[in-house]
Amino acid sequence: MIKLQHVSKTFRVGKNKIEALKDVSLEVNKGEIFGVIGFSGAGKSTLIRCVNLLERPTSGEVFVDGHDVLKLKKKALRQMRRKIGMIFQGYNLLETANVYDNVATPLKLEGVPNEEIKARTEKYLEIVGLTDRKSAYPSQLSGGQKQRVAIARALAHEPEVLLSDEATSALDPNTTDAILELLLRVNKELGITIFLITHELNVIQRICDRVAVMENGRIVEQGSVVDVFTRPQQPMTKRFISTESKFQIPSTVKDDLLKSGRLVKLTFLGESSKDPILATLAKQYDVLPSIIAGGIDQLKNQSVGKLLVHLKGDKTQVEIAVGFLHDQDVLVEEVKD
Amino acid sequence: MADFINEWGSAIWEGFIQTTQMTLISLAFSILIGLPLGVLLVLTRKGGQWDNAAVFTIVNSLINIIRSIPFIILLFFLLPFTKTLVGTTIGVKGVIVPLVVACAPYIARLLETAMLEVSKGIIEAYQSMGISTPKIIWHVIIREARSSIILGLTIAVIGLIGETAMAGFVGAGGLGDLAYQFGYVRFQPDVMYAVIIILIIIVQIIQSLGNIIARKLKKN
């Protein structure tokens, strides 16, 4: 659906050059929700804006639905943009227009027939749940409601792709959840591909199928959300997921535990979390497993369980037990000092 | 009171009509010229949709130059230009030209300021929906700026009324001229006071009207 190939973008500010994107390639498949995560200044906004050419790449190629957008003439580009909806952190609504007109006005400007405008506006206001607020002005709405208006406005063009630039970053956690829920529905029920950028891990966890991690204008890691979550490769990704911080145990405690055995971090995926692995371990081998810490992350289609386990026992027995764990459907990581 | 109205009523009424005429006609022309200039300033500025340093610099300095000339000097300085343009330098017709030359750059500037207040985000949102620049200017930028534009125009109108007072020098009449001719030159202070009170009322009404409309248009 969206394909970026070797996209670079350099901004010139006076004599300074800022390389916001460095040779970025990625592909968003039709029907999926693809997320890009990165800290502030990583180049995420620049990246997403290169898709509908709000920003023109300095080099590289951008394809949307098979069309090389960089080759499109002005008018064809405008046509193409109507197939790409976009929502923003700042909502970007007309302050002088009520909810209904905020959705209807762009359609009017595109020359959509009147009955069609009315039908679509009502349909999408219904979908985002704002039918009863249609004559309210943006200043009378909460942030979440404003974002819903913006989503309805984007959907009213019946786009194939929805770009989201930090759509939930200005919202509180509950409202964020509600908007993410809405985006999930938009993806599932309307079949709209979503390409989003965020600095919130929660957004990736909750709704994305695949994720790319961005750092200093480069994509350092990408893959399915489950893979990236359970087997983060890059330090950057690990920092984001910060699994370590969840299992932070005082170093004195850790030293004691390491003296009497080994510490392993187990990551359970989906089905394997139901097997009584630790009980089996205790029964079959001469080791005493004890749980030091644990937790469950809910991903879009899967839950990921994590346990920090101490294995106490004879050195060789523990070695064999670790081997047993490796054979199971769990991810095993040793925690040393 | 009745005597005063009998004696001066028609002269004051005539002055009022002339002032209104001069103000409205010059306002209309000034908007007609100032609006495109204001839009041009917004579009050609650095980072604007048609970023063009040459055009921006020329228009920008021209506006600054004209705005730094006092109206009374502009009035005389423009005499030859007025003559070729409208065939006369006197009467209401003769004073419209300098009024417009003075007011249009002001309107261009106030439109520019009002339009620059419109958030870049909303403009981008409409660009991202494939809406063309002319439509964005009218339906997004000017629409969103309309409240500030009205407030600016209110100040422009009040300024114009003040400037029409100097129209007397080219025989265009109007309230200001009346106050000057009778009140000052022929020392009839009651005429002057009457005119001043009328002008105060007019300005108050225009300002209040401007405020009300601006508030109504703001919607928040």
Ligand SMILES: Nc1ncnc2c1ncn2[C@@H]1O[C@H](COP(=O)(O)OP(=O)(O)OP(=O)(O)O)[C@@H](O)[C@H]1O
């Ligand atoms: N129009 C511009 N002119 C100059 N530099 C820019 C411009 N837009 C972005 N940059 C620079 O490019 C880099 C990447 O910016 P970008 O907005 O893409 O980051 P981001 O990942 O979206 O950050 P945030 O999470 O804060 O929104 C930054 O260093 C920024 O200063």
Ligand SMILES: [Mg+2]
């Ligand atoms: Mg950003």
